[in-house]
Amino acid sequence: MGTVSLLKLFEQKIIYAIPLSKLIADGTLATPINLKRETNVEIETYIDKDELKKVLAKGDLTEQAVNKIAKINERNEVIIKEYLDNKEKYGKTIIFALNITHCDVLADMFVKKGVKCDRIYSGMDDSVKDAIIERFRHNNHKDKDGNDDHIDVLINVNILSEGSDIPDIHTVFLTRPTNSDVLLMQMIGRGMRGEQCGGTKEVYIVDFCDKWASFTRWLNPSFLLEGEEGGIPGDTKKEPKKKNKLEEIPVSSIIDAMRAISYGDLGFKVHAAVLPVGWYNVYDKNDMPEKVLVFANQQEGYAAMKADTQALVAAEEQNGKLLLQKYFDGFGVMPTPQELEDIAELTATEKAFPEFQSFDERDDIDPSKLAMKYREETSLANIFKIQQDIHAIYNAHKTIIDSLYGNVESYQRRIFDFLLYPTGVTPMGSSIEEAETEFALLSADPFAEPLEILLDEVLAEQKDNLGDDFKRPTIGWTKKAYKTYFAQYIYLGDNIKMNCGLNSASVPREVLKYLIYHECLHQLIHSHGPKFRELERRFPNFNELDNYLDYQFPTFVKEESR
Missing domain, CATH: 3.30.2010.10 (Metalloproteases ("zincins"), catalytic domain)
Known part of the structure; x- marks a missing residue:
């Protein structure tokens, strides 16, 4: 992985990094809205060697294989129902599948429901793969006869976890489990290009694998120094990848089996959306400015903390763990103790709780939207009038503009950038291989000592x-x-x-x-x-x-x- 090589070169030191919290706050990245879906389906993705031999010898699926496929199929029905019930909201959607078989089966089920869908995975001919990606990239893509053949849903196995340039992905479905935080970040990153870089204002992250808790670690780039999967955290040794035996069974047989299975009411648990609503400007332990993202479920805790401003000012020292226990007793994404300490220490220094910066206010002063307004309502020759308006906006929103752009001059320059030409940032990515191995059982007798x-x-x-x-x-x-x-x-x-x-x-x-x-x-x-x-x-x-x-x-x- 490129990151590992660079960290070795620079002795595990990050020379310069921009936290995701800042990029989300200033609109470079889309605001992530996470939706957690619990399917209550125990999915088994592997068929053991003995079962595979029976399938190959028989030339057809055994009862055991069909039962396992049925479990996978029930989960697939939940995935498809989630998309169909929210088709307009989700828009252009990318789905990360378990494996090639899962990719093919899901694509078949989506097409059967009338969804414009296709799939890609490694091993496909590059020209075929590139043509499919091109159809997904362009929303008005036409075939050689002039007919509409664009793709609304693209299913893939890892390929688009890398740096593919598809800026307007609006939704990411996470249907495959992974223990790699970096791989997870790459998958979600496919949909996080913000409006200021040609992407979307918001991105829906629909999680069928319950991995959203990892997101808070990405807000600070120090996670790059921490461990990945495969034993002791941080161990870079890789083990041979376990081949998924299900993929050796003819896909046509699996699809036929799934088509023959029907379900009644698909019950699955729907959790409330988890989304950031704003941020606080603070300083970290090295006196560097940082942004603490505030999620909707945290607002009550921060309000209670702000009500105790005098106690924070009078405290001899700030203890983040105690602050977390005292003010944040609910569920969902929680602030870290260090974030709370940074807020409390700034409060003690300034004798006032920091001012909350909301995404709603950010949108009111968004440079790209103001540039559009000036193009439509004001002659660009009247630069003086535009500058006067910008200064009036700055005076009304000085705190948040200074937070995002530094000063009025930088803010004005950003607006004129949008007036003159579009700008964007191409996301970078790197591939990650997951290590898997076959395991047997340990002794059933427990370890003897506490x-x-x-x-x-x-x-x-x-x-x-x-x-x-x-x-x-x-x-x-x-x-x-x-x-x-x-x-x-x-x-x-x-x-x-x-x-x-x-x-x-x-x-x-x-x-x-x-x-x-x-x-x-x-x-x-x-x-x-x-x-x-x-x-x-x-x-x-x-x-x-x-x-x-x-x-x-x-x-x-x-x-x-x-």
Whole structure:
């Protein structure tokens, strides 16, 4: 991945970065509106080798294969119903499918419902693929006979997670699970080009995989330094990709089976939209300006926090975790403790709570809209009148304009840019390969000792490495077993979560202690840079334990619980 190479070159230091929160606030990126859809369908995407042999020997689908396909088909019906019920709102839609078979099947179902739909995936002839993308890109595309053949819905497998130039995508359907935050960001990024760059004002992110919680990490570019999938967070070793055996079954057989299956009422849970409504201008711990995005579900908490302005001013120090617990007791996207500390510290310094900047007000002073107004209502030769109007707008909205454009001169220049020529930014992207492997079961007998005992030993034995100021975190097993992370340090709760797939008599004691030590280091250093790796290697028998996790453990780790 290009990002990894660049980070190595610059010793894990980001030289310059613009947070997504700023790009969303100024309209460079579209405002994301997330809609979470729970299908309540336990989808099984793999048919094992024995079942595949039966299918190939029989020349037809077995009952077991049909049952599995039926589960997938029920989920597909939910996906299609969601689109058809909101067709006008969703507009140009891109769908990320599970695999090639899923891509073909979904496309067939959409076309059957009368939707202008096509699909692309790796392995297709490049000329065919490029022609399909071109039809999707141009909303008024005509065939050689002059007939309308544009595409409203394009289904793909990973191809459009890269930097394809289709600026006006209005909706992204996430129908495939992924443990890669970067891949997830690339998929959502296909629809996030804002109006000022030739895109859309808003983008709908319809999530069938419950991954929206990861979004808050992207608002700050430091996530680029954090881990991806495949074992210990940050480990860049890749394992061979597991081939999806379902794809070896003739697609025509699967489509025929799905067409023969019908369902009654498709019940699925619809969650309220999650969308940002504005931001606060604050300064980070390095005294650099930043924007804290405010989501609709957070407004009540910030209002309560603002009502306690005097208490924030009088406080000797600001504790983000306590502020989070005190003012934000609901559900949904939550602010981070650091964001709350930044707001509280600015409040204490300025003796006033920062002013909320709303997207509605931003739209009122949008340079592209004002440029359109001046083209329609004012002679461009009357520059003086336009400048007078711009200064009047600036005086009425000084705080938000200074926040977004710096000063009145920069704001005026931006308006004249739109008067003279269109501008845009081509999004960049890079491909990510996901690592998957086959797993078997661990011993059913649990690990004999409480994790707290192991944590106590780690803190005592590694005191010199962790330092005197290290605070003891809480620790516990996850409720489900996963094939991705072995363990994870949760910053918001100062808590270590251990994958319960490791809760087995098969796992050596020192392996668990090594993982606990690794996660304790994350309280000190968030990324896996040179300093982190140097401290990590101080653990006794580091190489032996690391090799165990990389090469021996993956041969018998549990499957993710259903």
